Amino acid sequence: MTASATEAAVSAIHIEDLWKRYGKVEAVRGISLDVRPGEIFGLIGPDGAGKTSTFQVLAGVMEATSGTASIFGKPARDARSETGYLTQVFSLYPDLTVLENIRYMGDLRRVPPDEITRRGQRYLRMFDMDRFEDRLAGRLSGGMKQKLALACALVPEPRVLLLDEPTTGVDPVSRREFWDTLAHLAAGGLTILLATPYLDEAERCHRVALIHQGLIQNTGTPAELRASLNSKRMELHTSNLSGAEEIINTLAGPDQEIVDVQRFGDRLDLIVRHPDAAEVILRDTLIPAGLTIDDIRIDEPTLENTFVATLRNLGQEVHSEPFPGRHGHAELKGQVAIGATNLRKEFGAFTAVKDVSLDIKYGEIYGLLGANGAGKTTTIKMLCGLLEPTFGKMQLAGKSGGLRSGSVRQRIGYMSQKFSLYNDMSIKENLEFFAGVYGVPEEEREEKMRWVLSFSGLEGKQDQLTGSLPQGWKQRVAFGAAIQHEPSILFLDEPTSGVDPLARRAFWTMINRLADAGTAILVTTHYLEEAEQCNRLGFMVAGELVTEGSPTAIKSAQGGHLLEFVVDQPQRAMEMLKTDEERWRVSLFGDRLHVITDDEAAAAIRATTSRIELAGMKVITAREGRFSLEDVFISVVEKARQQGKFVSED
């Protein structure tokens, strides 16, 4: 037996030198990969990296051009009865009920009828959606659709689950639940291969592979990948972010002490080789320039840092021309751009938004976050003047009435993931159309278009049909189109969903630059990692704004502590702790167990450790970790729910 054959024998999924060509396009260019039974394996990469093609080959719905793809030793196509496949768009029948969907999928897989019922009910109970058995799948929320799709895939009891970006457009709370379920299933022996463009999700996998342009660039556990950078992440708090960023940018480079710098809402993240040396450099350069260093914290680099560094080494960075800004709004800075006092919106007996008050100033980036049904969309519609509030006062661009007037609209830019561009027109035609609609002066159109194309990395492709672009690229063009007229107020509704990390950085660099020039920006996103880029955040729960502040302020206002345990039987430990504690306080990230406690940290570590060991498991390490914004968000939502604030899905 050759080495690879031995490997294949113990692998749940075995891929060797897999190629997939579509005409001249090479989507997959020689991937080799082994996933062990019971492992959660993440395939991380940007749009168009070849993830979906790989999944389709593994699911047996498409033929590979060459190479092997096998599942438990059988060719993928013959192993279809062993696999469950979740596609990006959940392939559910919207006009069938929850039970009917399960029934049909089970019938297709020849599951005995009474087994379909039994297993279907078990999974629905597990996912806490047995109340919705008779609801049409089309009427479920995004998170529930995803759970139903998972239930359908699980009913035939597959040994391998293939999940292709299963959490796109799903809110953080549902995503956390979804991941807890996956951890539970993996512990039961199920092998899971999962694709995601989001690196915070990758942290929850046992192993990940970075895939880019049809090739695997890097494989390992999240910890291994982070360690492979040989660097530390330095969080720098300073009074003048843009000034400091500018100076550090001149110092940073792949061969320098400071490798990289990235701006967040209230801090800079630096990737440095030696924290002490880097700190000396910073003090020597920033302080003479009149900048303060308020705080420095050292931490491990994130997977995103690794990913960006890997892609940079491959020369994939987007270098766009500077934005040809002609009409700055610097004189407006500090004034209120979007003001709302006690906004309230009622639809019949249902109150979608309750007494929301907020002020967003020119030059500020404000992030509005919330679970599905929290009232975000309704709030945005009121804030940009599309929807009349039932009560409350609105102020937009200095006006409190006539918010839909031409002069107000001229000053507003709006980009939404749902409405972006006309697919049947070329990129150039789209840009010309939007330039015309927004009244971009004739003499500026040429340079604006050049800029959008360079920002999107689409120079010379302006005659391509927009519909043929991958989603992430479309988003970039749509973003460019929305800011061509240099609005002083910009609404961005999930602008970066499906956009890869490098391009996302280009987005945020641009957003920061617009804010520096005085534009007020309101952003929504489901990704808390991204929300850290905002100056201020507002969390909405059940139509109310429950928390507001800078990312750091919100995190430090969070009471309690985050404890991180490495245990020999993480799944069992999680399930045990979940029965004792409130469920949301415990979750599993790969092999690490996170417990959120309100007690004093050291005492809580001791108490939890003894509980785990009393149950016959071993605690390998235990320490206090730092809250991620997602941890905070979830505990804010859960605590608000306990006070009776929740939107019923019934």
Added chain:
Amino acid sequence: MRRIFAQVRKELTQIVRDRLALSLALILPIMQLMLMGNAISLSVEDLPVAVQDLDDSPSSHLFIDAFRQSITFHVIPFSTKISPDEAFIRNEARAVLIIPNHFGRDIARGTNSPVQMMIDGSDSNTARLIAGFSAQVANSWNTTNGAAARVQPVKAAIRFWYNPGRSSKKFYGPGIFVLALSLFPPLLATLATAKEGEQKTILQVYVSSISAHEFILGKIFTFMIVAFCECLLLLTILFTYFGLSFAGDPTPFIVATILYAFCTSSFGTMIGAAIPNQAAAMQAVALGGFLLVFMLSGLIFPIQNIPESIRWLSNFIWGRYYIDIVRDALLQGGGWPAVWWKVGIIAIIGSIFYTLAWRNMRRMQLKS
């Protein structure tokens, strides 16, 4: 078998859920039958004929009365001072009958007396009918009046068979019935199949190991059931409102209807499998199911009237054979000896559609 059944159950549930599909399936065919059955009529009645009576004698009055008694014509007295073609220009009449001033005298003498009939030829079909009917009127007038003294010429006694009242309802009813069965089941089948591709649910089907035959048959059986429901509904109306009944052995009709439902459902499934876009697939079925069957199968327009250069096409149109079988069952009653080979052709065309649909789907994989 179980998976075919699962497929059928799922499709039927979806149709029942979808109001639009349900009304397409059941209400539209009825509306079509009622509307078209009453609206289409190629027989002519009450054609306005202007009469210029230059003679104004008792004989000429009698002659005009003969026209007046015909249900085909509606006589309008027309002033002799106006040029007769004015009647066409003013759109007052489709024909002008001019009786010369020596008409009464000629009749009394027993000599020939030509009258002139000017016919508006812009609608050639109507013009031909007017010419024919006016010749008949003149003939019968000759035999009863003018030529009483002479030997009675041979009299043609015309009787209409199969549709004695020449009711157009009876003629068109079966045609519209066939049109409805040619249009709605394949339309629904194509929408249901194209939707799977459009909404990507087809991926779940591919992932399961259901075979192309099972999948396609599931779809086809569903829409055959829809076709049978439509068939029963429409037959009820044909037997009551249209006053039709089986003229002979109904078994060729029953067998042909099952095969025809299979044929049109396969056609719809084939198109839906080839075009994974509901709007485009619908266009294709509307072209095939409606235009071709409507124009080229003799439902409304006799096949003999189709220009020769494209008449051969009608040999490939499935509706052409079924309409003959339906007319035979409801009007002629010729039974198996008259139509057996037509039943066979429907089966052949149906299997061709099925094979093409299967060929498209057979790998149950995404096309690269």
